[in-house]
Amino acid sequence: MIFTADSRFHRQLIVVNGLLPALLMLVDGWRGKLGANPVEFVTRATGVLTLVFLVLTLLVTPLRKIFGWNWLLKQRRLIGLYAFFYSVAHLLTYLVGDRDWQILTVAEDVYKRPFIAVGMISFILMVPLAVTSTNAMIKKMGGKRWAQLHKLTYLITIGGVVHYYMIVKSDITYPVFFGVITAVLLGYRAVMSFAKA
Amino acid sequence: MSGSPKIPSSEITPEETFLNRRFFMKSAVWAGSSLATAGLYQAFAPRAEIKDVGQVITTVSEPEIQSVLAADEKVNSYGEIAGYNNYYEFSTDKSEVADKARNFVINPWSVELGGLVHQPRTFDLESLLKIGSVERTYRFRCVEGWSMVIPWVGFPLSRLLSLVQPMSQATHVAFETYYDIKQMPDSGSAGIDLPYIEGLRLDEAMHPLTLMATGLYGKTLPNQNGAPIRLVVPWKYGFKSIKSVVKITLTDKEPATTWSLANSREYGFYSNVNPTVDHPRWSQARERRIGESGTRETFMFNGYAEQVASLYAGMDLRKLF
Known part of the structure; x- marks a missing residue:
């Protein structure tokens, strides 16, 4: 990939803004300002950030098609990697905070709690996407196959929204918010491919 | 070109x-x-600083009620208790409730006692406080899996009920929270029917541990904790301990309760703290004590089995959860 001055600038912007919530959370944690239940807050925040970055990757195609912002394409894998980064943080918070590092109890938990299973499946599906996010992997796989594989993002995002919807007690505002955005972004693709056919 | x-x-x-x-x-x-x-x-991070604006409540000592806390259990700080609240009328974000409830009007206040009683009566706050306050430090276990230790101020509900003389056919007590959408503008997205309603069996309501709390840490309750008066039933999940009570009605049947109306599979009428009966979506075997790292074991009836287990003798607590 060739980096122009502009794409370097875009990249730096995304790197810094993507890292900022994590840094602010670390600072708040250091100062003991994560509220009465820091584990709950960090779990929710990292989960929501994962969804935010997943949705942002899905936003790239419509923005290119509608506004011609083709420069976004160069940054999409970085945005996706941030989704993966926050999902790893989310999983680690769960392992430390909810499971007390008792890794063996995770299997039982996945079996007992369907929303954990849905989250875990979505996470596992993200791993191959993160692994194949380098230029070398695109070359090795071939652009078409690579793009096919990375359509898994659709399933992952739906899984993430369902996972969120399943855990809230009664106020479904945020899961529905992400659900609507995801539906619009995936619906856009469906309509476009239908129009093409 | x-x-x-x-x-x-x-x-x-x-x-x-x-x-x-x-x-x-x-x-x-x-x-x-x-x-x-x-x-x-x-915007999403927990709010900081909780201010203590309560007024001092005079309490009498009651040496007969022994603290049942274990040696390693510490009372939670004022900031933890007043900064982390489930009060869906104001917000479903626990760290936001304190801020949203800041201007809640609790003066004047009255609690209407009626139903199957010989002396129905409406109490204003002053006459409620005259019943006489004691200090009770109880564990508080939320159905969500977190817990605290809270130094309440209040009086046993039994003393209030005896003032209105329940009729012999009364078997249950129904409670209702104040509700005003103008004061609680975010309540529309709470996802539960309001006003919030709760209930107890009469023998549970008359149990000496069952408290009407008017204060915290020796001072009047912060709005976010259910000011000016709330129920505290320490051996049940926290949502049974209904906040900002305006109505108490004696009945002869099991009253409907908000959370079992919202989801009867997940929340039962009894909702006794029970580590052996899991919530359908999570385990209740352990709890996260606010202020501690790691989790601790959840006790049967939240550690009050000695005092309350006899209320449920012979009952299948798996069915009547």
């Missing part, structure tokens, strides 16, 4: 100006985007 018009040299931006403008634009984007990101994070 050969036909492109010549741009007069006066209209070409000098390189220096161009670079300056670019630098300025870039700086603006840097500042704008990072401020927006940080601002978004802050």
